[in-house]
Amino acid sequence: NEQILLKSRPTGMPTETNFEYRQVPIKEPKQGEVVIRTLYLSVDPYMRGRMSTAKSYVAPFEVNEVISGGIVGEVVQSKSDSLQVGDKVTGMLGWQKFNTVDASTVRKVDDSLAPLSAYLGILGTTGLTAYFGLLDIGQPKAGETVVVSGAAGAVGMVVGQIAKIKGARVVGIAGSEEKIAYLKNELGFDEAVNYKTDHLRKSLIEACPDGVDVYFDNVGGLVSDAVLSLLNDFARVPVCGAISAYNITSLKEDMGPRVQPMLIKSRALMKGFIVTDYAKQFREGAQDLAKWLSEGKLKYEETIVDGFENVPQAFLDLFKGKNLGKQLVKVSD
Numbered sequence: 001n002e003q004i005l006l007k008s009r010p011t012g013m014p015t016e017t018n019f020e021y022r023q024v025p026i027k028e029p030k031q032g033e034v035v036i037r038t039l040y041l042s043v044d045p046y047m048r049g050r051m052s053t054a055k056s057y058v059a060p061f062e063v064n065e066v067i068s069g070g071i072v073g074e075v076v077q078s079k080s081d082s083l084q085v086g087d088k089v090t091g092m093l094g095w096q097k098f099n100t101v102d103a104s105t106v107r108k109v110d111d112s113l114a115p116l117s118a119y120l121g122i123l124g125t126t127g128l129t130a131y132f133g134l135l136d137i138g139q140p141k142a143g144e145t146v147v148v149s150g151a152a153g154a155v156g157m158v159v160g161q162i163a164k165i166k167g168a169r170v171v172g173i174a175g176s177e178e179k180i181a182y183l184k185n186e187l188g189f190d191e192a193v194n195y196k197t198d199h200l201r202k203s204l205i206e207a208c209p210d211g212v213d214v215y216f217d218n219v220g221g222l223v224s225d226a227v228l229s230l231l232n233d234f235a236r237v238p239v240c241g242a243i244s245a246y247n248i249t250s251l252k253e254d255m256g257p258r259v260q261p262m263l264i265k266s267r268a269l270m271k272g273f274i275v276t277d278y279a280k281q282f283r284e285g286a287q288d289l290a291k292w293l294s295e296g297k298l299k300y301e302e303t304i305v306d307g308f309e310n311v312p313q314a315f316l317d318l319f320k321g322k323n324l325g326k327q328l329v330k331v332s333d
């Protein structure tokens with residue numbers, strides 16, 4: 001079996017040297033356990049937080065231990081009554097080619113409903129994050145203006161599309177011309193702004209003539225400062241992520257948020273959330289997402305890198321914005 005360990009805790013931007021590969025025998029399953037061969041592995045921005053010891057909502061990864069995250073795999077050996085060889089499952093598993101775990105820690109998925117990779121994206125945590133953050137906290141209404149940052153990423157593009165389903169005017173913010181074109185031409189965003197090249201505040205004022213009613217924040221920092229300055233009275237701001245701050249090493253580099261005056265002025269509601277806050281409603285959210293997907297109301301995009309040896313690079317590329325949609329690694333067929 002091949003595994004990826006956290007070799008050292010990164011300072012600032014992580015590099016390949018923070019990871020280490022190790023060969024070990026595949027663990028024999030005990031009664032109730034299954035052996036799962038990894039098919040697709042998800043790399044996610046939040047994992048950067050788990051590489052440091054800063055207090056957070058999930059425990060840090062341990063140095064010299066296997067990193068873990070979302071995986072879709074196939075059962076290749078079973079000592080459980082609930083899962084059979086050939087079943088496809090998803091769960092939080094180790095970054096390794098084979099995981100031996102109790103069958104109750106994974107969930108069976110149906111590859112006749114959607115491609116398996118979708119369970120790590122639109123039909124998994126990604127989709128649910130967009131769904132609950134936008135609908136529960138953002139509460140977009142028809143005709144309102146919804147702005148989403150990280151708009152061409154996994155969560156962001158689902159947010160924009162759900163906002164369109166709810167009849168809102170949708171403006172995306174992303175970091176390349178290719179992404180801007182994709183959001184407007186493929187996903188039907190009303191406007192999209194390139195935060196790397198446009199004068200952000202000026203372009204946003206043009207893109208949001210009626211101000212901003214909902215801002216779904218994936219990135220924090222200067223991008224968010226610009227959007228928050230345009231909030232309408234009683235706007236809602238679901239705070240999902242702050243990727244612009246994940247690799248900063250000193251407060252001097254911290255470009256935001258400087259939100260207080262803007263919130264007072266607009267009496268806006270800004271609320272952080274973690275997708276698992278909604279665990280009890282996941283079934284309902286997943287049903288809506290699957291329905292919209294089957295009706296063609298939702299599209300999704302994936303950037304899939306081939307090969308277990310490329311997992312660290314795929315993770316690092318998230319911070320360079322190389323991905324359009326959900327970043328995944330295909331580990332085996």
Ligand code: NDP
Nearest residue numbers: 045153154155174175218219241242243244273274275321
């Ligand atoms: P994405 O697919 O959006 O990938 C990250 C994207 O962030 C990149 O493609 C890049 O796009 C953009 N980015 C990278 N660095 C910066 C920067 N310095 N400033 C602005 N944008 C940057 O990842 P996810 O969809 O998985 O996650 C999006 C956000 O949601 C993250 O902040 C993540 O931590 C958070 N999250 C929160 C959850 C929760 O429960 N609260 C659950 C899941 C995710 P570009 O080319 O546009 O720069």
